């Protein structure tokens with residue numbers, strides 16, 4: 001069990017912001033940490049890793065990482081950290097990057113094989129793609145069999161297909177090693193696929209905490225479904241108006257009457273929902 005009760009005063013975009021997070025995380029859990037930019041996600045991970053000072057307590061099983069009396073240094077915490085920007089040693093091969101953490105060739109070979117990197121073990125990071133580099137970072141983070149794996153938006157720089165592939169590999173490693181994991185993510189499908197628990201931070205505080213389905217499902221009341229998007233344009237066509245809305249990778253049109261259109265402005269955040277019909281889901285080929 002990981003018991004966290006930490007506090008730190010931060011300088012937010014609108015002045016002082018009090019980060020205060022109290023959480024218990026069970027062993028082997030996969031927690032997704034979400035929230036708007038500046039809500040304190042990275043700072044919380046850095047506090048857990050011992051890279052940032054804070055008041056309060058962190059206890060992992062019977063080991064105290066932080067209390068009033070002392071603060072365990074990062075190298076003694078048994079943490080694996082995966083950053084968005086890979087942070088690999090450029091002058092070492094893939095294998096050397098892993099063995100730098102721990103001289104355990106059998107584990108390095110196992111990790112490289114699980115992430116389909118065996119063929120690349122002698123290559124330098126500069127010769128790898130973004131997805132390959134991030135797989136190496138992930139393997140490197142697993143080399144000291146961490147008690148806690150922290151990942152800060154590890155897949156956000158990758159294209160969607162590489163992202164999905166890495167999500168599967170993260171899940172495979174998680175299942176094989178059972179490492180307690182906290183991953184910062186903004187991607188609902190990623191959080192749904194990987195995590196058993198989603199925590200949302202706002203202004204340094206936990207505002208939502210639950211299983212992925214209860215936190216991420218946005219349908220409310222009698223709505224069948226709803227999507228959030230941005231209003232790109234409103235076009236008048238005879239007596240009606242057509243709103244052009246961007247949702248994810250798609251642009252959709254929604255018919256409005258004059259009353260609905262008059263309060264909307266281009267650039268507004270909007271939600272599109274439906275109550276009247278049953279959605280039909282078809283497999284795409």
Ligand SMILES: Nc1ncnc2c1ncn2[C@@H]1O[C@H](COP(=O)(O)OP(=O)(O)OP(=O)(O)O)[C@@H](O)[C@H]1O
Nearest residue numbers: 009010011012013036037038039040041042043044
């Ligand atoms: N050591 C620090 N001292 C004071 N303020 C800090 C410190 N580190 C970060 N901050 C501020 O705290 C706020 C939260 O930063 P943080 O990087 O944790 O947010 P985040 O949720 O990870 O954001 P993003 O999604 O953009 O990465 C920011 O406004 C930042 O400027």
